[in-house]
Amino acid sequence: MLRDALTFQLGYNATLVTVAAVLLGFAAGVTGTFLFLRKRALVSDAIAHATLPGIGIAFIALTLSGHDGRHLPGLLAGSAVTAMSGLFAVQWLSSRTRLSEDAAIGAVLSAHFSLGIVLLTVIQTMSTGRQAGLENFLLGSTAGMLLSDAILIALGGLLVVALVFLFRRPMSLVSFDPGFASTSGVRLDRIDLTMMGLVLGVTVVGLKVVGLILVVALLIIPPVTARFWTNRVELVVILAGAFGGIAAWLGAGLSASAPDLPTGPLIVLVSFCLFAVSMALAPRRGLLSSLVRHRRFQAGVHMRQGLLALAQGQPIYEPLTIRLLKARGLARADGMPTREGAVRAARALRDEKRWEVARATPELELAAARYDGLTQIEDVLTADQIAEIDHRIGPPEAVQ
Amino acid sequence: MNGEDFVTFSLTPLLIGSLAALSCALAGNFLVLRRQALVGDAISHVVLPGIVLAFLVTGTISTWPMLFGSAVAAVVAVVLIEAIRRFGRIEPGAAMGVVFTAMFAAGVLALEQSDTSGVHLDVEHALFGNLESLIWLDATGWASLVDPVALAGLPPELFRISLITVVIALCLAVFWRPLAISTFDEGFARTLGLPVRAIGLGIVIASALAAVAAFDAVGSIIVIAMFICPPAAARLMTNRLGAQVAWSVAFALIAATLGFTLAGSGPAWLGSENAVSAAGMIGTVAGVILACAALFGPARN
Numbered sequence: 068m069l070r071d072a073l074t075f076q077l078g079y080n081a082t083l084v085t086v087a088a089v090l091l092g093f094a095a096g097v098t099g100t101f102l103f104l105r106k107r108a109l110v111s112d113a114i115a116h117a118t119l120p121g122i123g124i125a126f127i128a129l130t131l132s133g134h135d136g137r138h139l140p141g142l143l144a145g146s147a148v149t150a151m152s153g154l155f156a157v158q159w160l161s162s163r164t165r166l167s168e169d170a171a172i173g174a175v176l177s178a179h180f181s182l183g184i185v186l187l188t189v190i191q192t193m194s195t196g197r198q199a200g201l202e203n204f205l206l207g208s209t210a211g212m213l214l215s216d217a218i219l220i221a222l223g224g225l226l227v228v229a230l231v232f233l234f235r236r237p238m239s240l241v242s243f244d245p246g247f248a249s250t251s252g253v254r255l256d257r258i259d260l261t262m263m264g265l266v267l268g269v270t271v272v273g274l275k276v277v278g279l280i281l282v283v284a285l286l287i288i289p290p291v292t293a294r295f296w297t298n299r300v301e302l303v304v305i306l307a308g309a310f311g312g313i314a315a316w317l318g319a320g321l322s323a324s325a326p327d328l329p330t331g332p333l334i335v336l337v338s339f340c341l342f343a344v345s346m347a348l349a350p351r352r353g354l355l356s357s358l359v360r361h362r363r364f365q366a367g368v369h370m371r372q373g374l375l376a377l378a379q380g381q382p383i384y385e386p387l388t389i390r391l392l393k394a395r396g397l398a399r400a401d402g403m404p405t406r407e408g409a410v411r412a413a414r415a416l417r418d419e420k421r422w423e424v425a426r427a428t429p430e431l432e433l434a435a436a437r438y439d440g441l442t443q444i445e446d447v448l449t450a451d452q453i454a455e456i457d458h459r460i461g462p463p464e465a466v467q
Numbered sequence: 468m469n470g471e472d473f474v475t476f477s478l479t480p481l482l483i484g485s486l487a488a489l490s491c492a493l494a495g496n497f498l499v500l501r502r503q504a505l506v507g508d509a510i511s512h513v514v515l516p517g518i519v520l521a522f523l524v525t526g527t528i529s530t531w532p533m534l535f536g537s538a539v540a541a542v543v544a545v546v547l548i549e550a551i552r553r554f555g556r557i558e559p560g561a562a563m564g565v566v567f568t569a570m571f572a573a574g575v576l577a578l579e580q581s582d583t584s585g586v587h588l589d590v591e592h593a594l595f596g597n598l599e600s601l602i603w604l605d606a607t608g609w610a611s612l613v614d615p616v617a618l619a620g621l622p623p624e625l626f627r628i629s630l631i632t633v634v635i636a637l638c639l640a641v642f643w644r645p646l647a648i649s650t651f652d653e654g655f656a657r658t659l660g661l662p663v664r665a666i667g668l669g670i671v672i673a674s675a676l677a678a679v680a681a682f683d684a685v686g687s688i689i690v691i692a693m694f695i696c697p698p699a700a701a702r703l704m705t706n707r708l709g710a711q712v713a714w715s716v717a718f719a720l721i722a723a724t725l726g727f728t729l730a731g732s733g734p735a736w737l738g739s740e741n742a743v744s745a746a747g748m749i750g751t752v753a754g755v756i757l758a759c760a761a762l763f764g765p766a767r768n
Contacts, residue, residue: 108561109505164767169560170504170699177692178754184595184688184747185730192734192741202591206575280512281575284568291561327579335572342565346555354554 072320081323084209087217088276088315088334090224092285095269096311097231099286100293100304101262104242109172110157110263111283115270116176117153118146118279119183122204126190137200139216139275146204147271153179154263207278207331209322216275223272227265231304234261239300277331284335285311292342295349314338366391367441373397375419377404378412417463418444424456471608477731479603483625484689484749485723487681490632491693492719493639494674496712499698500650505560506545506671507694509567510678511687513537513544515593516574517679523581530623534679541675544570596686598727598745601625624684631680635673639712642666647708685746692750693719700757703764722753 075082102108125145130136153175160171187201200208231238240248241258249255266286273282293306318334347354365387373388374397383389383402392398397408404412421444426435434447444453491507498504517540521532544566551562575590605611605620612618639646649656649666657663678690701714726749731742761767 103558103561106558106560108558108564109508112505112508112564160761164703164761164764166499166699166702166761167502167504169502170499170695170702173504173508173691173695174699174754174757176508177688177695177750178757181688181692181747181750181754184744185751188741188744188747189734192739205594206590281568281572283564284572287561287564287568291555291557291565294557295555329575329579332572332575332579335568336576339565339569339572342569346551352556357554 069320069324072323073316077323080212081319083214083217084212084276084323084330085316085319087212087220087224088209088319088330089312090221091269091273091276092289092311092313092315092334093308094224094227094231094311095273095282095285096289096293096307096309097228097304098262098265098269099311100290100300100307101231101238101242102266102286103290103294104239104300104303105245105259105262107168108287109169109283110154111266111270111286113157113172113176113179114150114154114263114267115279115282116183117156117179118150118271118274119180119204120186121146121149122201122274123183123186123190124149126201127186127193130193139213140219142204143219143271143274146274147267149179150267150270154267203278204274205278205280206329207274207276207281209276209319209330212275220272220275223268227268227272228308230261230265230268234258234265235301235304238262243300277334281331281335284338285315288335288338288342289314292338292345295345295352310338310341314341364441370395371415371440374408374412374415377408378416413463417460420460421453421456424459425452428456471606474606474608474611475604476602477727478606479622479625480598480601480745481724481727483601483622483628483684484598484727484745485720486625486628486632487685487689488693488697488719488723488749488753489716490628490635490677491674491681491690492697492715493632493635493712494670494677495694495698496701496708496715497646497650497670498674498694499702500708501667501670503671504695504699505563507674507678508691509544509548509563510541510671510675511682511690511694512567513540513570513574514679514682514687514690515590516540516570516577518593519574519577519581523577530627530683534627534683537679537682538675540570541679542672545671545675592686593682594686595688595744596682596684596746598685599731599742601684628680628684631676635677638669638673642669646670651708688750689746692753693722696750696753696757697722700753700760700764703760703767706766718753718756722749722756726750726752 071077072081072085075085099108099111102111122142122145125142126136128145129138129141134141156175157168157171160166160174161168190201237248237253237258238261240253241255245255269286270279270282273285277285289311290303290307292310293303296306297303314337315334318337319330321337322328322330322333345353350356369385369388369391373383373392376383377398389398389402392408393400396405397411398404422435422438425431425444425448426438428435431448431452437447495507498507514537517537518533520540521536522528525532547566548559548562551557551565552559555562578590601622601624603621605617607617645656645661645666648659649661649663653663674694681690681693697715697718698711700718701711704714705711727745729752730745730748734742
């Protein structure tokens, strides 16, 4: 069943939903990357919640003018208008008053959403309002999606991706270094506005599939996931799009494969799973690799200090140090060095002594700054410099 | 509306709405000042999975398991956000966005999957609450306020939200100085030997308590609106913390009473039969108050 869903074999409607969702997921991931890098991820939450009163107003206007209130393009146009007013309210509150951006986001989000709820209850009392199903915009609903709706969502997604491609350079510049961007002639406010406009576009297009409460997840989670894998902005953008698309494809497929599985929440949860796996396993920035790096560093410090202690005949009490030395065959259980341990210990002590001299020598100041108790001095100084230092220390003694 | 109807149908929802607004606004002052306003947003989203979890475990809609479940969910969310922020090196806004959307999605999915047909538990109820239904059927007029039999029939939500409001107000009064110092100058607070991290955590826990108790009665919309709008508006009125808290209390009470009245009677003045959502109206009024403060507040810049 799931395989059928994922390979588009599950009938017309499921295929329609999946294709639209994948395009939406890709567009959201790509757009969200810039929002995330600009550290304004949660502005999208305000935009998303601000769509609700617009949906209500559009429904009322359409109904009063004698049209079908459920006309999707009309509702989306209405939602875009109040989303824009919400966006401007956030900008205005955070730039013109002393309120910080997070307070502005929370205030705009809750006030618009409250107004939207009031309008929904007004609509429920209208004669045509009972079957309006506007609550579906809260959590999304893909049941009974029309071909025209799917085409609208897919086209919207494509348009957003095309615009991101067009503005990718100024937007990456602004995301990384707003100060540099503005001195090199990029109009900060315009690029910010373009970015937010694209976010608004994705939000509006995504209302039908994932709903206004969860659409921010598509904008935030894939870019955060992609960020674990690479430091290059173009790659983050493409990976975020890919993660968004994959999450939408799997989520929509799972949702179609059994009853009572809502599409929006499933897409978000698949997306979160991709995030969790990436955070755990990604090279360099992932938890596992951080842990390995930490362990390696810890072992290095313990080995070095243990060898120095052995060389100076001091007793070792630290259990981890003894365990590490024993495991490498450098010390016996009673803490006495083995033959090889004594050699390595003498070498470590000599290295330490060389560093000590190097740090006391003004000409070697720069190189000596790299002393961290782990780096071998051979990695930093030339053979000639070391010979010079050794000349001052005196020749090595034979290990008994 | 005569006194009898007022006591039966309006007094308790009005009180519950006001107390919910009050407790959230009190905690919200410190969230706004510490730039943690969106913690309130995150908490109000993750209450849903907590409640669904409590329902799945106990199989009933009973209060204490639900309060416990949502408190657990709030703590899990805070820990996850902190872990992602610290170990994943992700900025706090994005970390929050990842956690609360995923937890909310899990809550919705669990709700759809479980059989909740026999009980009153759905997403819309969680979002909007149902303030209008918290009526006091045993009341027969103002005299019922001193009648023990009638008082026993008060909605239990009233006791819970009163308790939480009193607890939060007491904490505020007792810990006023450390709260104020650590909010404005964390470094100075640390040199004084104040437990800065514990105070920060305490504020988040108090907010979670307020959110859960208010959520139980009035839905998450009021929670977010009251955490942020009255304190933010109060911030634009004054430079003094004491005055700010006082303004936020006033704004919260005005929003609750005006919003409730407008929702109940407003449509009738316009010639319509049906009332609109009280929770939504209270949030809207709070937004309007903030807009006025942003335009005319004496300390807006």
